[in-house]
Amino acid sequence: MERVRINVNEIDHEVEVEPWMTLNFVLREKLALTGTKKGCDTGGCGACTVLLDGRAVYSCMTYAMKAEGRRVTTIEGLTGDGNLDRIQTAYAEHYALQCGYCTPGFIMSTKALFDANPDPLEEEIKEALVGNLCRCTGYAKILEATLSMKQKRKGRT
Amino acid sequence: MSEFSPKHYFRPETASEASQTLARYKDRSIVIGGGTVIYELAQRGLLSDVEALVDLTRLSLDQVKDGEKFLSIGANVSLSYLQESAALREGRLACIGDALKEIRPIQVKNLATVGGAVSSCIPFFDLPVALASVGANVELNGPHAVRSVPILEFQRDFLQPDLREGEFVSAVLIPRQMASRASAFSKFALTGDDWATVNCACSLEIAKGIIREARIVFGAIASKPLLAERCGAALMNRRAEAAAIPKAIETLDGELGEPISDHRASSSYRKRVAKLLLQTTLERAFERGGG
Ligand SMILES: Cc1cc2nc3c(=O)[nH]c(=O)nc-3n(C[C@H](O)[C@H](O)[C@H](O)COP(=O)(O)OP(=O)(O)OC[C@H]3O[C@@H](n4cnc5c(N)ncnc54)[C@H](O)[C@@H]3O)c2cc1C
Ligand code: FES
Ligand code: FES
Numbered sequence: 506m507e508r509v510r511i512n513v514n515e516i517d518h519e520v521e522v523e524p525w526m527t528l529n530f531v532l533r534e535k536l537a538l539t540g541t542k543k544g545c546d547t548g549g550c551g552a553c554t555v556l557l558d559g560r561a562v563y564s565c566m567t568y569a570m571k572a573e574g575r576r577v578t579t580i581e582g583l584t585g586d587g588n589l590d591r592i593q594t595a596y597a598e599h600y601a602l603q604c605g606y607c608t609p610g611f612i613m614s615t616k617a618l619f620d621a622n623p624d625p626l627e628e629e630i631k632e633a634l635v636g637n638l639c640r641c642t643g644y645a646k647i648l649e650a651t652l653s654m655k656q657k658r659k660g661r662t
Numbered sequence: 663m664s665e666f667s668p669k670h671y672f673r674p675e676t677a678s679e680a681s682q683t684l685a686r687y688k689d690r691s692i693v694i695g696g697g698t699v700i701y702e703l704a705q706r707g708l709l710s711d712v713e714a715l716v717d718l719t720r721l722s723l724d725q726v727k728d729g730e731k732f733l734s735i736g737a738n739v740s741l742s743y744l745q746e747s748a749a750l751r752e753g754r755l756a757c758i759g760d761a762l763k764e765i766r767p768i769q770v771k772n773l774a775t776v777g778g779a780v781s782s783c784i785p786f787f788d789l790p791v792a793l794a795s796v797g798a799n800v801e802l803n804g805p806h807a808v809r810s811v812p813i814l815e816f817q818r819d820f821l822q823p824d825l826r827e828g829e830f831v832s833a834v835l836i837p838r839q840m841a842s843r844a845s846a847f848s849k850f851a852l853t854g855d856d857w858a859t860v861n862c863a864c865s866l867e868i869a870k871g872i873i874r875e876a877r878i879v880f881g882a883i884a885s886k887p888l889l890a891e892r893c894g895a896a897l898m899n900r901r902a903e904a905a906a907i908p909k910a911i912e913t914l915d916g917e918l919g920e921p922i923s924d925h926r927a928s929s930s931y932r933k934r935v936a937k938l939l940l941q942t943t944l945e946r947a948f949e950r951g952g953g
Binding site (some may be wrong): 507523524525527546547548549551554557560561562563565566567568570571573614617632633635636637 | 666667668669670671673694696697698700701702704705715717742766767768769770772773854855
C-alpha cells in the first residue's frame with residue numbers, strides 16, 4: 506500500500522493504493538465518484554473513460570499508480586457550478602441517450618476532443634468516439650448532439 | 663492463486679536503479695509502460711507471479727529525438743504523442759504514421775507506450791510491423807551495458823522479447839536514411855478497432871524511379887512479424903510502378919508458409935488478404951515515392 510496524490514476535478518486527494526488497483530476502482534470505491542462507469546472491464550466499451558492530464562483514457566485499465574501527481578477529470582468535474590456543461594446540454598437537447606450507462610464515457614471522450622480541437626470534422630468526431638459503445642441509441646443522436654456543438658460555434662463566429 | 667497482486671511499485675530515478683531493481687526481482691518483476699497489455703494479461707491470470715512493477719516515468723524516456731544517425735523514440739513515448747510528433751510530419755516515415763492511425767481507440771493510444779508496443783511481442787500489433795519495415799532497432803539498457811538489437815531479433819516469439827536479466831527497453835532507433843524512403847502500411851481488420859487479421863508494411867529505396875531496395879513485412883501471419891525477403895528481392899531493380907507488383911505477389915505463396923489460423927481467419931484466407939494488402943501497400947508507397 507502506498508499513499509498517492511491524485512488531483513481529481515481540481516481537488517487534491519491522497520489515497521492509499523495497491524499496485525494492482527485501477528483508477529476506475531479508486532474513483533468509484535475510494536472517492537465515491539460513481540459517475541464513471543465500469544462496463545466491459547477489458548478495454549473496449551468506453552463507459553469508464555476519464556481524462557488524464559486532459560486526454561481520454563480507459564480508467565478500467567489505467568493503474569492508479571500511473572495517475573500519481575496527475576490531473577484526472579471525471580464526469581462530476583463538468584458540473585462544478587451546478588449547471589450542466591455544454592456537452593451535457595447538447596446531449597439533453599438532442600435526446601442523445603436512453604439508459605445513459607454509456608453517456609459519461611461518451612461525454613468525456615467528446616470533451617477531450619473539443620478541448621483539443623474546437624471545430625472537429627465529422628470524421629474526427631467519429632474517430633474520437635470509436636472507443637465508446639452504446640447499445641441503446643444507435644449513435645445517430647449522439648453524433649447529432651456532437652455536431653450541434655460544432656455548428657453552434659460556427660454560428661457565433 | 664492466479665490473482666495479479668504485485669506488492670511493489672517502483673519509480674526508479676536513474677537507468678541503473680531501474681536495472682538493479684529488475685535484476686533483484688528477476689522474473690518476478692516487469693516494466694510497466696501504459697499497462698494496457700499488462701492489464702489484459704493479468705485479467706487472464708498470466709501474471710500471478712509478478713511481485714514488482716517498475717515504472718520508467720522518471721527516466722525521461724518520453725522524447726522523440728532526431729539524432730545524427732538515428733531517430734530515437736523514447737520507450738515511454740505514448741502512441742498518440744508519437745502520432746503528433748514533428749518527426750512524422752511531411753510524409754516522413756509514412757508507414758509509421760499509417761500504422762498509428764490504424765491503432766484504435768484513442769483511449770488506448772493515450773496510455774500505450776512505444777516500449778510496451780514492441781515488448782509485448784504480440785504478432786497482431788501494428789506498430790512493430792511498420793518499425794520492422796524501416797529497419798528499427800530496439801535499444802536495451804542493462805545493469806552493465808547498453809545494446810541495440812534489430813526489432814525482428816528482439817521479438818523472438820509470441821510474448822517473448824529478448825530481454826536479459828535487469829534489461830529494459832529505453833528507446834526504438836530508426837536509421838536516419840530510412841526517413842527518406844517511400845513507405846506505407848496497411849491493415850485489414852474485422853472491425854474499426856480490432857487487431858489486425860493481417861497487416862503489411864513496406865519501405866522502398868527508389869532512385870530515378872527504380873527500386874534499389876525493398877523491405878516488406880507482414881504481421882498476424884506468424885508468431886512474430888515476418889520479413890518477406892523473396893518478395894523484396896522480386897522488386898529489386900524494377901520500376902516503381904504497378905507492373906512490378908504481380909511478381910512480388912507470386913512469391914508470397916511460398917514465403918508466407920502456413921499463416922496463423924484462428925477465430926479471426928483461416929490460414930488460406932489470411933494468405934489471400936496478404937496478397938491484396940501487398941498490392942495496396944506497394945501502390946501507396948509508389949505514389950508517395952513519385953514512382
Ligand atoms: C482495446 C484495445 C485495442 C487495441 N487496438 C490495437 C490496434 O488496433 N492495433 C495495435 O497495434 N494494438 C492495439 N492494441 C494493443 C496496444 O497497442 C497495446 O496494448 C499497447 O501498445 C501496449 O503498450 P503499453 O505501454 O500499455 O504496454 P504495457 O502493458 O505497459 O506492457 C506490455 C509488455 O511490455 C513490457 N514492457 C513495457 N515497457 C517496457 C520497457 N520499456 N522495457 C521492457 N519491457 C517493457 C511489459 O512488462 C509487458 O510485458 C489495443 C489494445 C487494447 C486494450
Ligand atoms: S469498462 Fe473500461 S473500456 Fe469498458
Ligand atoms: S444509452 Fe444505453 S448504452 Fe448508450
